[in-house]
Amino acid sequence: MTYYLNHLIRNERWDDLIRYHAKHERYSAYNNICLNYALAKKGELGNKMFCFYQQGLSGLIPQADKKYLTNMQLSDIFIATGCPNVAESYLLEELTTARRYSNPRVLKNLIRISEMKGEFDLANKYLDIMSKAPMYADWSKKEKAEMNSGKVITYNVDSLLSTTGIESLFKNSIEIGNRTAWEYLGASYLLGKENDRFCSFIKEETPSSYLANLPTHFQEALLIFCGENNIPEGVDINADIKNRYKKFRELFEKKDMSTIYRDYKDTYWNYAINTSLR
Amino acid sequence: MKTYINKIIPICTAVVLFSCDKAKEPDNVYEEVTEYNIYPDYKGVTIPKNIAPLTFDASSSSSVAVVKSKDNKWVIECREGRFRPSKSLWREITDTAAGDSLTITLYEEDSKGWKRYAPLSIYVSEDRIDPYLVYRKLAPGYTLWNCMGIYQRNVENYDEVPLMENKLNDNNCMNCHTFRLNDPKEMIFHQRKVHDGTYIKRNGKQEQLTFRMTNGEKVPSLTYMFWHPSGRYVAFSSNDTHQNYHSTDKNRIEVYDSASDIYVYDMNTKELFTSPLLKNDGNFQTYPAFSPDGKSLYYCSAEAKQMPEEYDKVKYNLLRLDFDPESKTFGNKPDTIYNAVVNDGSAKFPRISPDGKRLMYTVSSYGNFSIWHRDADLKTINLETMEEENTDAINSDDVDSYHSWDSSSRWVVIASRRENGLYTQPYIAHVDERGNYGKPFLLPQSSTVKYKESLISYNLPEFIKEKVR
Numbered sequence: 151m152t153y154y155l156n157h158l159i160r161n162e163r164w165d166d167l168i169r170y171h172a173k174h175e176r177y178s179a180y181n182n183i184c185l186n187y188a189l190a191k192k193g194e195l196g197n198k199m200f201c202f203y204q205q206g207l208s209g210l211i212p213q214a215d216k217k218y219l220t221n222m223q224l225s226d227i228f229i230a231t232g233c234p235n236v237a238e239s240y241l242l243e244e245l246t247t248a249r250r251y252s253n254p255r256v257l258k259n260l261i262r263i264s265e266m267k268g269e270f271d272l273a274n275k276y277l278d279i280m281s282k283a284p285m286y287a288d289w290s291k292k293e294k295a296e297m298n299s300g301k302v303i304t305y306n307v308d309s310l311l312s313t314t315g316i317e318s319l320f321k322n323s324i325e326i327g328n329r330t331a332w333e334y335l336g337a338s339y340l341l342g343k344e345n346d347r348f349c350s351f352i353k354e355e356t357p358s359s360y361l362a363n364l365p366t367h368f369q370e371a372l373l374i375f376c377g378e379n380n381i382p383e384g385v386d387i388n389a390d391i392k393n394r395y396k397k398f399r400e401l402f403e404k405k406d407m408s409t410i411y412r413d414y415k416d417t418y419w420n421y422a423i424n425t426s427l428r
Numbered sequence: 429m430k431t432y433i434n435k436i437i438p439i440c441t442a443v444v445l446f447s448c449d450k451a452k453e454p455d456n457v458y459e460e461v462t463e464y465n466i467y468p469d470y471k472g473v474t475i476p477k478n479i480a481p482l483t484f485d486a487s488s489s490s491s492v493a494v495v496k497s498k499d500n501k502w503v504i505e506c507r508e509g510r511f512r513p514s515k516s517l518w519r520e521i522t523d524t525a526a527g528d529s530l531t532i533t534l535y536e537e538d539s540k541g542w543k544r545y546a547p548l549s550i551y552v553s554e555d556r557i558d559p560y561l562v563y564r565k566l567a568p569g570y571t572l573w574n575c576m577g578i579y580q581r582n583v584e585n586y587d588e589v590p591l592m593e594n595k596l597n598d599n600n601c602m603n604c605h606t607f608r609l610n611d612p613k614e615m616i617f618h619q620r621k622v623h624d625g626t627y628i629k630r631n632g633k634q635e636q637l638t639f640r641m642t643n644g645e646k647v648p649s650l651t652y653m654f655w656h657p658s659g660r661y662v663a664f665s666s667n668d669t670h671q672n673y674h675s676t677d678k679n680r681i682e683v684y685d686s687a688s689d690i691y692v693y694d695m696n697t698k699e700l701f702t703s704p705l706l707k708n709d710g711n712f713q714t715y716p717a718f719s720p721d722g723k724s725l726y727y728c729s730a731e732a733k734q735m736p737e738e739y740d741k742v743k744y745n746l747l748r749l750d751f752d753p754e755s756k757t758f759g760n761k762p763d764t765i766y767n768a769v770v771n772d773g774s775a776k777f778p779r780i781s782p783d784g785k786r787l788m789y790t791v792s793s794y795g796n797f798s799i800w801h802r803d804a805d806l807k808t809i810n811l812e813t814m815e816e817e818n819t820d821a822i823n824s825d826d827v828d829s830y831h832s833w834d835s836s837s838r839w840v841v842i843a844s845r846r847e848n849g850l851y852t853q854p855y856i857a858h859v860d861e862r863g864n865y866g867k868p869f870l871l872p873q874s875s876t877v878k879y880k881e882s883l884i885s886y887n888l889p890e891f892i893k894e895k896v897r
Contacts, residue, residue: 235680239673245883246569252883267678272848278880305676310736319675 152219155184159226160255164188171202182209183223186337190230195333196365200340201416204425207341210334211316218244225259231331232303232323234263236311252279254286261293268302324355332356336368340418345375353382362386370395370418395419451505453494454535454542461536461545466511467876471548474858474866476557476839477526480585481518482869484511485876486545491536496547497525509536510876515585525552551866553858555838558610558891559584561854561871562591564603568850568885578605578617580896583856586874591896598622605888608655609720609782610835612896616653616662626650632897639693642701648689654717658753662693663716663725664700672736680850683797684742686735688714690727694756703758705749712742714796717778718751725751725758726778726787728796730768740794743768746775765809766791777830780811781837786863787811788840790829798829799843799852806831806842810863817863827852834891841889842868852885 158167167188171177177185182205189195211227212220221240228237237259244256257276264273274294281290307322317338323331335355339348348371352364361384364372369387373395381387398419401410407424414420466484475482486493487509495502495513502521504513511532513521521530531547561583566576577593594600601620608614615629616637626637639647648666655662668687674680689707691700706713706725709732716727728744735742746766750759765787766775773791776798780787787809790798798804805823809816822828824846831842842855847870855868870879871886 233675235674235676238680242567243569246567247574269849272850275848275851275880279883282881307675308677309675310672310682310739311675313736314675322676 152180155181156219156222159184159187162191164192168192168198174203176203179205179208179212180219180223183212183227186210187223187226187230190227190330190333193329193333195330195337196368198366199337200367200370200418200421204341204421206425207338210338210341214240216243216247222255222259225256225263227334228319229259229262229266231320231334232266232326232328233319233331234266234303236319238263254280254283258286265297266303270297273297321355324357327357329360332360333365336365340367340371340421343422348372349375349382352385358384366391367418371422374419374422451492451503453501453503454492454537454544456541457535457544458541459543461543464534464545466548468870468872468879470550470869472550472867473869474551474553475522475869476555476858477522477552478556478559478584479522479856480583480872481513481515482511482550482872483513483874483876485509486511486534487536489536489538491534494533494535495521495530496533497521497530498528500524506534512874512876522552527554528552553838553866555836555858557583557839557856558834558836558893560612560892560895561841561889562605562607562892562896563854563889564605564887565884566887567883568852573601574599576602578602580612580892581871582895583871586872592617600624603888604651604653605890606653606655607890607892608659609657610833610891610893612892612894614655614659615896616655618650626653629896637693638698639700640698642699647700648691650691650693651688652715656692656718656753657720657722660695661718661753662695663718663727664691664693665689665714665716665727666691667714670736672739678802679800681800682736682739682795683800684735684739684795685712685714687732688712690714690716690725692716692725692751692756701756703749705758705760705762712744712796714744715776715778717780719748719780720782720784722753723751725749726765726780728776728778729762730774730796742796743772743774743794744776744796745769746778746789766807775807779831779833781833781859782835783837785811785837786817786859788831788833790831799827799845801829802826802845802849804829808859808863808865817865819865821865822855822857822868830888832890835893839891841871841891843886843889844868847879851879851883852887853879854886854889 171185185202186195186199189198212223221244224240225237241256241260257280261273261276277290277294280286305322320331320335336351339351364385369391372381398414466486468484470482470484489509491506491509493504493506493511529549529551531549533547534545536543559582561581564578566573578591579588580591581588592602600622603618605615605617613631618626628635628637641647650664651667652665653662666689667685669685671681671683690713691702693700711729712732713727713729716725718725726748729747730742730744733742745764745768747762748765749762768774774794776790776796778787778789789807790804791807792798792801792804804827806819806828808819826849827845829843831840833840838859840857840859843852844855845852847853854871857868858866
């Protein structure tokens with residue numbers, strides 16, 4: 151299964167990956183990370199993540215364990231969230247331990263990172279190596295032709311990771327307009343049920359252009375974290391979500407948990423009351 | 429009889445093939461090409477006459493190279509555009525051209541005829557280079573390692589043999605190989621993790637060094653080292669080193685010390701001794717190096733800062749302290765060779781040429797681990813005039829860091845990341861008597877694509893006068 155998921159990610163078959171998880175009630179943290187990554191790649195993390203089984207922060211970003219699959223997951227997530235140096239660190243470790251110091255998937259990610267950083271000489275080196283692999287020759291040629299067209303990311307802030315953490319990394323990326331980083335950071339607060347931090351994330355870290363159309367689960371969370379009357383300024387809660395929340399509250403006050411579980415399985419509210427954090 | 433024929437036929441075939449391989453200088457040239465690149469870039473470099481054949485890629489199709497010295501001319505066929513002269517022919521060329529320039533004119537053939545590339549010039553110096561270069565090869569991972577080894581490369585040909593590979597010692601980490609005055613008979617290196625310790629190979633015998641402090645204190649863990657020319661002493665630094673990732677900076681990681689001191693080890697007594705100037709809480713001291721006469725200890729020293737918070741405020745001065753090898757005593761006051769405050773930079777890796785005339789060191793804007801600092805450049809001070817020499821010719825826009833002199837003081841090897849910003853490669857540069865620096869050239873390889881296809885770094889290159897046996 152692990153390798154099947156890995157195959158889907160490698161081939162960017164996000165819909166297949168999401169469909170696969172829709173059929174399952176429970177799955178491993180590895181699956182959960184792959185699913186959330188696929189949702190993020192589709193721009194649907196904040197809209198759909200709680201339509202699926204979620205198991206807390208361990209299902210969003212893996213703990214580094216120096217293993218190949220984890221290193222690949224971490225590099226994928228950190229590339230998507232605009233943190234090339236951190237992503238590269240996992241890949242260079244992977245390349246160090248790979249047989250004959252090479253692995254096409256690692257190299258592919260290293261090429262993406264080098265392009266993001268504007269290190270085209272390095273990207274070219276990796277592409278030249280990839281072009282020798284029969285299965286990647288065409289891909290390398292195409293990538294080389296398009297290489298300089300991508301936007302090089304420039305950051306305003308730098309810090310050493312020991313003095314900060316992932317949270318500040320994502321904040322740097324949000325500052326330069328990376329929406330995936332913003333969704334991942336918001337999702338991490340929701341999974342950790344961090345009410346206050348989520349509210350201040352919406353108030354302080356969210357670009358104003360996002361506020362009028364927040365992802366579904368972020369709107370759901372604001373209703374229970376801030377209350378209907380204290381929604382942060384600029385945020386527009388969808389009328390359907392408000393109505394649904396009203397009914398949810400009635401059921402919750404009646405302690406009708408089985409109906410909640412049946413009818414509100416696809417909401418953050420269900421996660422908030424039915425999932426205990428380990 | 430059958431076996432005999434089987435052997436003879438391929439030999440005869442080869443003889444016929446090679447006999448037919450005599451290339452001629454093309455005469456029907458229809459186009460002159462002035463702008464072109466070769467890889468590696470050997471245009472305008474200065475090479476020693478005893479260097480291995482330079483090989484490079486010039487074009488994608490078959491071509492011919494005409495090599496001219498003052499009085500001679502050689503025509504070499506370049507299959508698939510690769511300039512790869514035989515070792516014997518190259519030796520003939522460099523012996524003939526020594527002390528003068530040679531030119532290489534490339535011709536490329538297509539359907540219309542021949543295109544001629546503007547001649548490229550290479551100066552062949554009469555100064556011989558030490559025949560062996562020792563380096564560590566490893567992938568540039570941050571915390572993990574896998575296959576790793578210390579190798580000696582014959583720079584007069586392409587032979588590379590391992591001195592030590594970690595497949596022989598439980599995949600261990602090994603580092604900081606260092607020789608006394610480029611002498612292969614005396615070498616020290618460290619091993620980490622399993623079988624950890626400092627090992628010495630001396631006159632064919634190998635042993636693990638044991639240490640004790642003269643004052644009875646706990647022996648610190650020892651890191652960077654440098655031999656005293658007498659062979660009796662080795663200077664060590666003891667570094668509390670850490671590593672951390674930059675979130676977004678062009679420099680990927682930061683390697684820094686939160687404490688460091690310098691000790692000198694006496695081989696006779698197995699004792700480490702130091703001085704308050706080399707070991708104190710107010711400063712970080714590192715990268716010791718003795719002068720060739722053994723009377724001075726050069727080292728780097730920075731005001732201690734709160735680490736890692738103030739990592740970019742640590743700037744190392746380059747200092748010189750008197751050392752009396754007879755009495756094992758140090759001077760009372762160091763001379764400042766490079767002032768970090770005045771120059772707003774940070775110095776590391778002092779290396780004095782064996783003739784004692786030049787001090788080469790690395791400077792970057794802060795810190796001490798310059799291989800991860802993209803602004804790292806090499807500087808040189810003429811120790812007779814104490815004036816800085818112009819080293820622009822040997823520096824690049826990317827990392828130019830660890831360096832080592834050959835025993836003649838005419839050649840220096842530089843660990844540089846100029847090609848792609850990540851994989852360290854050994855470049856060799858000529859330095860003449862007056863302090864003129866030649867354009868560095870990449871250590872030649874038999875295959876023109878060896879570096880391009882390699883995902884390893886060449887770490888800590890050190891010249892030696894003979895092969896380690």
